[in-house]
Amino acid sequence: MSCKQLCITLVAICSALLVIVLVRTFTLVPRKDVVIACKTADSDFIKLTDQILKRFQKALQIDTISFKRGEYNRDQLLLLGSHLQKSFPVVHSSPLVKLDIIANYSRLYTISGSNTSLTPYLLTAHLDVVPAIAEEWELPPFDAQIKDEFIYARGAIDFKQGIMGILEALEYLLSKGFKPNRSFYIGFGHDEEVTGVDGARAISQELQSRGLKQVEFLLDEGLAVLNGFIPGIKKPVALIGIGEKGFLTLKLYVKGEAGHSSMPLKETAIGILAKAVSKIEDNPLPSMLGYGPEKEMLEHLAHEMPLAARIVMSNLWLFGPIVSWFFSQKPPTNAIIRTVTSVTMFNGGVKTNVLPSDATAYINHRIHPAQSLQEIMDYDRAVINDDRVQISVEDSMVAAAGSPSGENDFGYQIISNSIRQIWTNATTAPGMMIGNTDTKHYKDFTKNIYRFSPTVMFPGDEKRFHGVNERISKNNYEQAINFYYHIIVNADKRLLMGNTDTRHYAMFTKNIYRFCPTVMFLGDEKRFHGINERISKKNYEQAINFYYHVITNADQRSLINIHQHSDEL
Numbered sequence: 001m002s003c004k005q006l007c008i009t010l011v012a013i014c015s016a017l018l019v020i021v022l023v024r025t026f027t028l029v030p031r032k033d034v035v036i037a038c039k040t041a042d043s044d045f046i047k048l049t050d051q052i053l054k055r056f057q058k059a060l061q062i063d064t065i066s067f068k069r070g071e072y073n074r075d076q077l078l079l080l081g082s083h084l085q086k087s088f089p090v091v092h093s094s095p096l097v098k099l100d101i102i103a104n105y106s107r108l109y110t111i112s113g114s115n116t117s118l119t120p121y122l123l124t125a126h127l128d129v130v131p132a133i134a135e136e137w138e139l140p141p142f143d144a145q146i147k148d149e150f151i152y153a154r155g156a157i158d159f160k161q162g163i164m165g166i167l168e169a170l171e172y173l174l175s176k177g178f179k180p181n182r183s184f185y186i187g188f189g190h191d192e193e194v195t196g197v198d199g200a201r202a203i204s205q206e207l208q209s210r211g212l213k214q215v216e217f218l219l220d221e222g223l224a225v226l227n228g229f230i231p232g233i234k235k236p237v238a239l240i241g242i243g244e245k246g247f248l249t250l251k252l253y254v255k256g257e258a259g260h261s262s263m264p265l266k267e268t269a270i271g272i273l274a275k276a277v278s279k280i281e282d283n284p285l286p287s288m289l290g291y292g293p294e295k296e297m298l299e300h301l302a303h304e305m306p307l308a309a310r311i312v313m314s315n316l317w318l319f320g321p322i323v324s325w326f327f328s329q330k331p332p333t334n335a336i337i338r339t340v341t342s343v344t345m346f347n348g349g350v351k352t353n354v355l356p357s358d359a360t361a362y363i364n365h366r367i368h369p370a371q372s373l374q375e376i377m378d379y380d381r382a383v384i385n386d387d388r389v390q391i392s393v394e395d396s397m398v399a400a401a402g403s404p405s406g407e408n409d410f411g412y413q414i415i416s417n418s419i420r421q422i423w424t425n426a427t428t429a430p431g432m433m434i435g436n437t438d439t440k441h442y443k444d445f446t447k448n449i450y451r452f453s454p455t456v457m458f459p460g461d462e463k464r465f466h467g468v469n470e471r472i473s474k475n476n477y478e479q480a481i482n483f484y485y486h487i488i489v490n491a492d493k494r495l496l497m498g499n500t501d502t503r504h505y506a507m508f509t510k511n512i513y514r515f516c517p518t519v520m521f522l523g524d525e526k527r528f529h530g531i532n533e534r535i536s537k538k539n540y541e542q543a544i545n546f547y548y549h550v551i552t553n554a555d556q557r558s559l560i561n562i563h564q565h566s567d568e569l
């Protein structure tokens, strides 16, 4: 090949790459329905009254702690149950609502809709919380005191704002005479923090035993309204978890030899285990960017970014390694691109002058959906590379596949639109839930599983989950209630409000108009995507003539000057 031919080939390849990059950059624009913003002046806005605030604080003061599987504060769960009963009298006495107590503490509400042809949906949340080390908190974790407009308490964002927010919204709606068309369920599990096997799983079994086959969608706790988490985007980003990482907890065990500390062996069981753990921490798993829901997330968000970032994020096939490096720098972004590893427990030794007879550590992996449990086990074994360290599986769950997040996916769009009604300046995108939820117990009912908590977060707030100083602002709690209000109202519709293809032509003109030459009478709107869609012969003739006139009228250079014509008359 001559030098000239080589140059031509290179220019051709670069031009082709440039075209692909630019086409992807400017065509990845997600659906965005026009939504009516929820305003505090609206007649149906639920204001955070003292009464609402007090019952939220009371719920937070009840320490419904889960310690381990089957070990939770049972009395407190009962107390929380009676607090809910007292706080929401309309919910608990409405003929439209049936409450079942499941496995002693969990709660399943069935709200009957009038239209049995509509598939019901399911809202879930959990009653339990993780323990808190009170001494490390600014304010006691179970007092729910308010400081600078924030309510501090264990459970404030994980996830009693969900429990109370859902019931506040339902109480309000029912007291205003709301009668749903679409039935729905509300499931509150009591042991989500210890895998939900007693609570959510029992609720799911109860629904199955009633013959329920399918729900339209499921909304559980999950991602949040994030400010400043995603490089390049200043406005709030509300991520809806369409997938969920799996987990794998491994037990590492080293058998040692007890003896006198004055005559030590070269290595003790603790030393051997410490080296293994250190190797695990020094060898993070590789980035899987582009192979899971994070790809969709970045492609959805690209159009919100400045041009350079937009080009990069729209073309992960080319720029993936740069993005991976960048995202690896901070824990929240690192968590979405790879299987992460946390050494969470380490035990060994009984006395300062006794050689340890054994040592145990636990490693908790959160697994990226593109990897299997076996791959992670094999990786750890190879990294540790020491047969003296016995590795066994303590607990595991495979990652959850991505739920649909397309333009016509009812559940996703209902959640997205409800978010945008409350956080009007936020952009929504599908994401991957990095923690685990109760949703695994409901996966047989639907593929439309979404994980979103109505929680506003700023960088650093992620440490409050299971950490110290968990809190929510009063304003955010009010938003949470109104978010659930809109979920219930929006999901009660039969269909998404229609969108057209016009958004794909938005780059060509701002003069976009939408009109169908269709004559409609009241009730005909149900024929769209419904049954008995029809048009009269006369109307079809009108439609043809309408398009005839559109074509002939648009064929002019400019609009006819009406005044000129009037003068002529």
Ligand SMILES: CCCCCCCC/C=C\CCCCCCCC(=O)NCC(=O)O
Pocket: 158, 192, 193, 221, 222, 223, 224, 226, 229, 230, 332, 333, 336, 434, 435, 436, 437, 457, 462, 465, 466
């Ligand atoms: C570029 C995107 C960055 C994503 C950053 C995510 C920020 C944090 C938002 C939500 C995190 C939720 C994690 C908490 C899980 C809560 C549920 C739970 O505790 N489940 C039990 C468990 O996982 O062990």
